[in-house]
Amino acid sequence: MxxxxxxTMGEMLAYDEKIAYILMQEGMHCIGCPSSIGESLEEACMVHGLDVNAVLADIHHYEETKKQK
Structure with missing residues (x-):
């Protein structure tokens, strides 16, 4: 994927629930909130005042690191 x-947040977490740790480190502490599941990463970042490109880079870095193991 x-x-x-x-x-969407729901798609990401269904794909790999460990992404929640990255999101929480970025300041998104409402990962389990039912309304967040349908939000896109961009929408969630906007709500939390985060740079979507930085969060996306962290997620991609995690995925690359995971592949190397």
């Missing part, structure tokens, strides 16, 4: 700005 390729995670983009348009990927």
């Amino acid at each position: 390729e995670i983009t700005k348009e990927t």
Whole structure:
């Protein structure tokens, strides 16, 4: 799965629940909130005042690191 700005929070967490740790480190502590599941990564970042490109880079870095193991 390729995670983009348009990927919903629900899709990401269904793909790999460990992404929640990255999101929480960025300041998104409402990962389990039912309304967040349908939001895109971009929408969630906007609500939390985060730079979507930085969060996306962290997620992609995690995915690359995971592949190397």
